[in-house]
Amino acid sequence: MTGVVPALAAIAAAFAQPAALVVNAVPGRAAQPAALTLQATFEVQCGHIGQMTVDLPAAMGVRANIAPGAVLVDGAHPASVRTTGHVVQVTMPPPQGVMCDSIGPARITLRLTKAAGLVNPKRAGFYAVSLRIQAATAAGRLKITR
Numbered sequence: 001m002t003g004v005v006p007a008l009a010a011i012a013a014a015f016a017q018p019a020a021l022v023v024n025a026v027p028g029r030a031a032q033p034a035a036l037t038l039q040a041t042f043e044v045q046c047g048h049i050g051q052m053t054v055d056l057p058a059a060m061g062v063r064a065n066i067a068p069g070a071v072l073v074d075g076a077h078p079a080s081v082r083t084t085g086h087v088v089q090v091t092m093p094p095p096q097g098v099m100c101d102s103i104g105p106a107r108i109t110l111r112l113t114k115a116a117g118l119v120n121p122k123r124a125g126f127y128a129v130s131l132r133i134q135a136a137t138a139a140g141r142l143k144i145t146r
Contacts, residue, residue: 021140023129030144031122036112038131040138046100049073049092049108049133056086057127057142061119070115074108088112108133120144 019041025034038054052073056062066081071090079093090110110131112118121127127142 019138021129021131021138023140023142025118025120025142025144028120028143028145030120030124030146032120033114034118034120035114036116036118036142038110038129038140039107040131040140041105041107042133042136042138043103044106044108044133045103046095047106048095048099049106051089051091051133052108052110053132054088054090054110054112055128055130055132056088056118057121057129058086059121059123059127060086060142061117062086062088063117066112066116070113070117072109072111072113 022039024037026037027034036056042049044050062083062085064083066083066088068078068081071078071081073090073092076092078090080091082089082091108131121144124144124146127144128139129142130137130139132138
């Protein structure tokens with residue numbers, strides 16, 4: 001029975017970690033303005049995301065100010081978007097009404113539209129991108145072609 005508790009803790013920790021981050025730029029060609037879509041599954045309360053942070057590649061062109069209207073999270077615009085270098089912080093509006101108390105997996109889709117002003121790296125290759133929600137981080141790779 002002594003090994004049961006650590007085994008259950010390891011299983012719970014494995015489920016709490018988000019799946020790999022799927023990253024897609026359209027178009028995916030080097031040095032082109034692009035829309036960027038990120039998808040991963042996170043554990044969230046009642047589907048409410050709150051705040052998320054995207055770490056973009058240093059080689060990617062990122063505007064100093066991205067308007068909330070240029071960003072979609074599961075089809076909805078955020079309350080605010082803050083950019084510091086290549087880090088984009090997206091804050092969703094607080095939930096309205098009574099909040100449930102259920103925590104479970106939710107597939108999150110974050111889309112930075114072309115209006116966000118992102119420009120793909122100048123060189124073809126693979127670039128690290130991450131998405132953080134609370135203490136969980138999903139990591140993925142952005143593929144850029146010539």
